[in-house]
Amino acid sequence: MYRHDAVLGRMASSRTVMFGSQTAHSAISLHPIGASVVRTKKSEETTMARRNATIPAIVAAIFFLDATAMLPYPKAEAKSQMPKQVFGKIQDGQSVDLYTLTNKYGMTAAISNFGGTLVSLKVPDRDGKIGDVVLGYDNPADYESGKAYFGATIGRYGNRIAHGKFTLDGVVYTLPLNNGENTLHGGIRGFNSRVWTTKDVSSSAGEALELTYLSKDGEEGFPGNLSVKVVYTLLADENALRIDYSATTDKDTVLNLTNHSYFNLAGQGNGDILQHQLTLYASQITPVDASLIPTGKLQDVHNTPFDFLQPMAIGARINMNDEQLKFGRGYDHNWVLDKKSPSALSPAARAYDAQSGRVVEVSTTEPGVQFYTGNFLDGTIHGKDGKVYGFRSAFCLETQHFPDSPNHKNFPSTELKPGQTFHSTSIYKFTVQK
Ligand code: BGC
Numbered sequence: 145m146y147r148h149d150a151v152l153g154r155m156a157s158s159r160t161v162m163f164g165s166q167t168a169h170s171a172i173s174l175h176p177i178g179a180s181v182v183r184t185k186k187s188e189e190t191t192m193a194r195r196n197a198t199i200p201a202i203v204a205a206i207f208f209l210d211a212t213a214m215l216p217y218p219k220a221e222a223k224s225q226m227p228k229q230v231f232g233k234i235q236d237g238q239s240v241d242l243y244t245l246t247n248k249y250g251m252t253a254a255i256s257n258f259g260g261t262l263v264s265l266k267v268p269d270r271d272g273k274i275g276d277v278v279l280g281y282d283n284p285a286d287y288e289s290g291k292a293y294f295g296a297t298i299g300r301y302g303n304r305i306a307h308g309k310f311t312l313d314g315v316v317y318t319l320p321l322n323n324g325e326n327t328l329h330g331g332i333r334g335f336n337s338r339v340w341t342t343k344d345v346s347s348s349a350g351e352a353l354e355l356t357y358l359s360k361d362g363e364e365g366f367p368g369n370l371s372v373k374v375v376y377t378l379l380a381d382e383n384a385l386r387i388d389y390s391a392t393t394d395k396d397t398v399l400n401l402t403n404h405s406y407f408n409l410a411g412q413g414n415g416d417i418l419q420h421q422l423t424l425y426a427s428q429i430t431p432v433d434a435s436l437i438p439t440g441k442l443q444d445v446h447n448t449p450f451d452f453l454q455p456m457a458i459g460a461r462i463n464m465n466d467e468q469l470k471f472g473r474g475y476d477h478n479w480v481l482d483k484k485s486p487s488a489l490s491p492a493a494r495a496y497d498a499q500s501g502r503v504v505e506v507s508t509t510e511p512g513v514q515f516y517t518g519n520f521l522d523g524t525i526h527g528k529d530g531k532v533y534g535f536r537s538a539f540c541l542e543t544q545h546f547p548d549s550p551n552h553k554n555f556p557s558t559e560l561k562p563g564q565t566f567h568s569t570s571i572y573k574f575t576v577q578k
Contacts, residue, residue: 226344226351231256232283240284240339245351245378250274253378253385258284259336260297260355260374262405267383270501270576279406279538280528288337293404296336297374298329300359300366302400303514303547306437310550313396319365324435331364345375352377368395384573391566398558400545406518406538409497413531417539418459423494424452424515426479430546434471440552442480458517473519478512478546489569493541501576508543508570511556516540543570
């Protein structure tokens with residue numbers, strides 16, 4: 145029988161891993177504690193106090209300059225054109241919205257405050273023709289009843305926690321089971337089915353939408369009031385969508401935040417993704433048991449169907465007689481990214497579709513990426529524009545910490561403590577190949 149303490153693989157960096165945004169947070173101090181780049185609460189409170197103070201203009205200007213040094217983006221105000229429209233109603237009668245971010249190349253990203261969901265992502269192909277490259281629904285009710293997590297912000301804990309149990313500070317926490325004997329993507333009502341508070345935070349870097357959510361102590365079994373912020377930025381000067389995550393807690397907790405977009409570079413609903421050429425910048429995976437829980441080992445990808453170090457058609461080896469592929473019904477695994485330093489924003493994946501010429505390059509500060517090939521899609525879902533989503537009609541590249549990390553001491557830590565601020569950044573950049 146599988147035992148969680150039978151951990152064999154040892155990661156050299158596992159106890160000192162930090163993760164965070166590389167580019168921007170100039171005022172952040174780094175501490176090798178647990179999971180995160182840390183910014184003291186005190187400095188945040190001070191900043192807030194500065195922002196709120198009513199003081200003479202000249203003093204205000206000085207403080208303003210000081211405060212801007214801490215912001216992730218240049219402050220020069222851009223004229224935001226971000227339209228907001230009613231997306232529809234969810235079961236409790238609440239109306240939720242859809243915000244559309246646009247850049248000068250005609251790329252758009254539509255995001256809902258329901259689930260912090262990326263509803264559409266429209267990018268040009270090699271002929272300049274714009275197409276929607278993510279799967280989804282036309283209304284929030286379908287997102288609410290759906291089980292696929294299309295485009296959603298996933299939390300409090302992305303992917304599985306074995307038997308819905310973990311121990312933190314000697315306390316055993318029990319989570320609702322929603323995936324056989326395990327907890328998946330935060331439980332029965334994860335962050336994907338919560339209504340988030342929004343704010344337009346556009347700047348010269350690009351149109352940007354901030355979403356915040358307070359996950360209360362005990363929600364879905366997790367400890368601590370967790371304040372979560374997700375900022376989607378559609379970059380102004382390239383076709384890239386950047387997602388910045390941050391979070392603070394008032395009690396020791398665990399978290400693993402990701403975005404669950406399903407990509408098809410040929411356009412959503414336009415056949416399967418088996419011919420897409422994929423590169424994954426990762427030499428190891430975390431192999432799983434039959435219920436898709438990591439065994440705790442790290443497995444080298446060389447000479448296996450999991451080797452995507454060089455571009456390879458997704459479908460080339462997907463049906464091989466391989467135990468791991470059988471467990472996943474295809475690819476549904478976490479790749480351990482090859483990183484120069486644990487907190488670096490570094491390449492995770494590249495996918496290319498020869499039909500459209502579209503390329504997506506994913507980079508992240510996270511240590512892993514869950515590559516999932518839509519093995520549970522079976523043609524029963526009718527998505528946007530009535531498109532039917534068949535078997536393997538999309539792939540996910542969920543940048544994340546490893547599944548079930550709270551039960552594997554050798555994996556990079558997912559713990560967050562009061563006084564720390566979790567930061568993480570992932571960028572999805574689109575280009576074309578002729
Ligand atoms: C999981 C899959 C799951 C899918 C949709 C992925 O992150 O690894 O097993 O079917 O999400 O829930």
